[in-house]
Amino acid sequence: KKHFKIAVLPGDGIGPEIIDSALKVLDVVAKKYGLTFEYKFGLVGGAAIDETGDPLPSETLKICKESDAILFGAVGGEKWDNLPTDKRPEKGLLRIRKELELFANIRPAKAYEPLLDASPLKPEIIKGVDLVVLRELTGDVYFGEPRGREVRNGERVGYNTMIYYEHEVKRIAKLAFELARNRRKKVTSVDKANVLEVSGLWREVVNEVHADYADVELEHMYIDNCAMQLIRRPKDFDVIVTGNIFGDIISDEAGALTGSLGMLPSASIGERYAFYEPIHGSAPDIAGKGIANPIATILSAAMMLEITCKVPEAARDIERAIEKVLEDGYRTGDIWSPGTKRVNTVEMTEEIIKRI
Amino acid sequence: KKHFKIAVLPGDGIGPEIIDSALKVLDVVAKKYGLTFEYKFGLVGGAAIDETGDPLPSETLKICKESDAILFGAVGGEKWDNLPTDKRPEKGLLRIRKELELFANIRPAKAYEPLLDASPLKPEIIKGVDLVVLRELTGDVYFGEPRGREVRNGERVGYNTMIYYEHEVKRIAKLAFELARNRRKKVTSVDKANVLEVSGLWREVVNEVHADYADVELEHMYIDNCAMQLIRRPKDFDVIVTGNIFGDIISDEAGALTGSLGMLPSASIGERYAFYEPIHGSAPDIAGKGIANPIATILSAAMMLEITCKVPEAARDIERAIEKVLEDGYRTGDIWSPGTKRVNTVEMTEEIIKRI
Ligand SMILES: CC(C)[C@H](C(=O)O)[C@@H](O)C(=O)O
Ligand SMILES: CC(C)[C@H](C(=O)O)[C@@H](O)C(=O)O
Numbered sequence: 096k097k098h099f100k101i102a103v104l105p106g107d108g109i110g111p112e113i114i115d116s117a118l119k120v121l122d123v124v125a126k127k128y129g130l131t132f133e134y135k136f137g138l139v140g141g142a143a144i145d146e147t148g149d150p151l152p153s154e155t156l157k158i159c160k161e162s163d164a165i166l167f168g169a170v171g172g173e174k175w176d177n178l179p180t181d182k183r184p185e186k187g188l189l190r191i192r193k194e195l196e197l198f199a200n201i202r203p204a205k206a207y208e209p210l211l212d213a214s215p216l217k218p219e220i221i222k223g224v225d226l227v228v229l230r231e232l233t234g235d236v237y238f239g240e241p242r243g244r245e246v247r248n249g250e251r252v253g254y255n256t257m258i259y260y261e262h263e264v265k266r267i268a269k270l271a272f273e274l275a276r277n278r279r280k281k282v283t284s285v286d287k288a289n290v291l292e293v294s295g296l297w298r299e300v301v302n303e304v305h306a307d308y309a310d311v312e313l314e315h316m317y318i319d320n321c322a323m324q325l326i327r328r329p330k331d332f333d334v335i336v337t338g339n340i341f342g343d344i345i346s347d348e349a350g351a352l353t354g355s356l357g358m359l360p361s362a363s364i365g366e367r368y369a370f371y372e373p374i375h376g377s378a379p380d381i382a383g384k385g386i387a388n389p390i391a392t393i394l395s396a397a398m399m400l401e402i403t404c405k406v407p408e409a410a411r412d413i414e415r416a417i418e419k420v421l422e423d424g425y426r427t428g429d430i431w432s433p434g435t436k437r438v439n440t441v442e443m444t445e446e447i448i449k450r451i
Numbered sequence: 452k453k454h455f456k457i458a459v460l461p462g463d464g465i466g467p468e469i470i471d472s473a474l475k476v477l478d479v480v481a482k483k484y485g486l487t488f489e490y491k492f493g494l495v496g497g498a499a500i501d502e503t504g505d506p507l508p509s510e511t512l513k514i515c516k517e518s519d520a521i522l523f524g525a526v527g528g529e530k531w532d533n534l535p536t537d538k539r540p541e542k543g544l545l546r547i548r549k550e551l552e553l554f555a556n557i558r559p560a561k562a563y564e565p566l567l568d569a570s571p572l573k574p575e576i577i578k579g580v581d582l583v584v585l586r587e588l589t590g591d592v593y594f595g596e597p598r599g600r601e602v603r604n605g606e607r608v609g610y611n612t613m614i615y616y617e618h619e620v621k622r623i624a625k626l627a628f629e630l631a632r633n634r635r636k637k638v639t640s641v642d643k644a645n646v647l648e649v650s651g652l653w654r655e656v657v658n659e660v661h662a663d664y665a666d667v668e669l670e671h672m673y674i675d676n677c678a679m680q681l682i683r684r685p686k687d688f689d690v691i692v693t694g695n696i697f698g699d700i701i702s703d704e705a706g707a708l709t710g711s712l713g714m715l716p717s718a719s720i721g722e723r724y725a726f727y728e729p730i731h732g733s734a735p736d737i738a739g740k741g742i743a744n745p746i747a748t749i750l751s752a753a754m755m756l757e758i759t760c761k762v763p764e765a766a767r768d769i770e771r772a773i774e775k776v777l778e779d780g781y782r783t784g785d786i787w788s789p790g791t792k793r794v795n796t797v798e799m800t801e802e803i804i805k806r807i
Contacts, residue, residue, distance in 0.1 A: 253652030258610035296609030
């Protein structure tokens with residue numbers, strides 16, 4: 096397959112600017128590797144609320160469902176912060192994940208040699224870090240029922256349900272071992288099995304799936320310990336697999352290690368659909384100024400080339416171009432340091448394209 | 452009040468060794484400040500399982516309920532790792548918290564100048580860090596009902612309930628603001644209100660309680676963002692208040708920042724009881740060797756002197772002695788670095804006592 100339908104959802108804040116960069120890079124790569132992309136644009140998040148009252152309009156969902164892959168920018172902003180939970184931009188994101196059954200969120204965190212200085216960690220701790228957090232994305236306390244707010248015995252109460260079904264754990268565990276096979280062959284499964292029954296099931300099923308992957312090492316770690324070890328010895332991790340809420344926390348912690356949020360891509364995949372987005376937010380403070388770092392979005396597009404289009408060479412090509420640009424000293428404001436060349440979004444994109 | 456009944460629960464692994472150190476220090480401080488302590492020893496954790504089959508025997512609970520304060524070592528070890536959840540050493544800990552209504556866990560994380568090198572963070576990031584995580588300890592998914600494992604439609608499922616009642620949030624929020632008043636007057640409340648109803652209630656009640664503490668600054672932060680910011684700018688935090696499971700994760704992450712787990716004390720308090728323990732575990736690998744770092748336990752005893760005995764001067768006295776010992780270059784193995792003097796548990800304890 097050489098032709099792909101891409102749903103493009105720029106979203107809010109810097110979303111449109113960084114998506115624009117990713118599309119420019121994709122155009123170049125398409126020519127080089129004989130691919131064609133058909134883009135359909137959709138509204139999402141605050142932008143969609145403003146126009147339709149719904150953070151995920153049915154038209155957008157339709158575009159996504161007819162796509163081979165979805166390229167997503169970012170959503171949210173102060174303007175929509177005081178809306179009730181089910182009207183917020185975030186709800187659009189959660190509904191896409193659920194409706195398209197994007198059960199696996201893949202979040203690489205890699206330390207780039209020229210950016211080691213940007214890390215809050217000592218160079219000897221961060222150097223060489225190359226891990227992936229694999230977060231389950233359609234289950235757990237995010238979607239568990241019952242959930243709600245009510246009054247019991249005259250006082251307010253709020254509750255959610257942390258829940259996992261066997262099949263949900265099975266498919267994410269399988270993917271974790273598959274990923275690890277193409278990497279350093281180690282999976283760390285993170286849970287709270289010393290306290291939670293839901294984690295007891297998680298651990299049991301992960302162990303069962305492991306039986307088919309004897310070549311991959313499996314270790315179990317409690318979430319509190321993992322939060323600690325990620326800082327103390329991040330290099331020791333290869334693939335971390337965990338549930339939705341623990342994964343939300345751990346993947347952001349892992350992202351912070353490198354110190355450059357503007358560099359972190361992600362893929363959220365299911366049996367049928369795939370969704371690619373930078374992990375950083377919509378950064379309303381710098382929106383519209385043309386200075387956002389487009390690299391996370393461009394790397395997300397590279398993940399699309401590898402996972403959806405199955406052209407890993409094209410992904411490697413982009414990754415190498417980005418590494419080269421960094422080595423050559425180009426930096427957007429967020430990763431700039433004295434002695435390097437400050438560039439804006441468009442310039443950074445052009446420098447990357449030149450090297451593809 | 453000058454006389455205090457202390458329940459002493461050494462537990463497993465290095466527990467007995469470090470508790471021994473804390474008692475030696477307390478004896479000295481008692482003389483100096485005219486206090487008397489009456490110690491009653493109780494079995495807990497694996498040690499209790501081996502003797503009675505129960506991680507928290509009723510005799511131990513009785514001793515605790517007749518005490519002014521409980522000094523706890525550590526529990527757990529490989530030997531008991533494969534017991535079912537409700538028979539594990541950890542269960543003893545959870546039951547003490549619940550039975551004594553120890554709803555507030557106070558976990559300071561402080562960067563000691565002579566130990567800055569031990570941190571995985573760059574010196575300029577860790578230097579000056581002085582924060583407290585205040586974790587709610589008797590609610591949330593740890594104790595929420597319903598919980599369990601079962602088979603639904605032919606597949607296994609595991610579930611727990613994340614739940615907060617208004618009064619639970621109110622009392623911990625109050626304590627957060629009180630703590631902040633004696634510190635840098637800033638509270639960061641951590642939740643996941645953009646997704647969870649239980650967090651919606653949390654945030655609402657924290658805001659209401661804040662109305663009585665106009666002199667304290669309140670900020671709200673999502674748990675994923677907090678996991679990130681703790682690494683990027685730990686100095687910006689003063690008091691972090693959060694629920695039981697988020698607090699479990701965040702307090703361990705905060706503990707990892709300084710790089711010296713052997714230095715971190717904690718207090719768990721309720722209306723009537725108070726419980727003091729080092730945050731590190733039972734370290735079975737070094738148990739019985741006499742080389743464990745007793746400082747976290749001694750600092751926990753200092754918290755007892757301040758919170759239960761209301762003799763803050765005595766607490767400061769211990770803290771200063773410890774800082775002095777560090778400045779003078781004494782280190783147990785866990786915090787040792789070239790150029791410093793390696794000492795064992797007993798020697799470290801003696802050096803501290805000399806300086807009180
Ligand atoms: C915006 C929010 C609902 C979302 C999540 O919690 O999943 C975000 O934090 C993420 O990680 O993509
Ligand atoms: C041992 C375990 C049950 C406990 C917890 O999760 O509360 C521990 O991690 C802690 O933080 O004291």
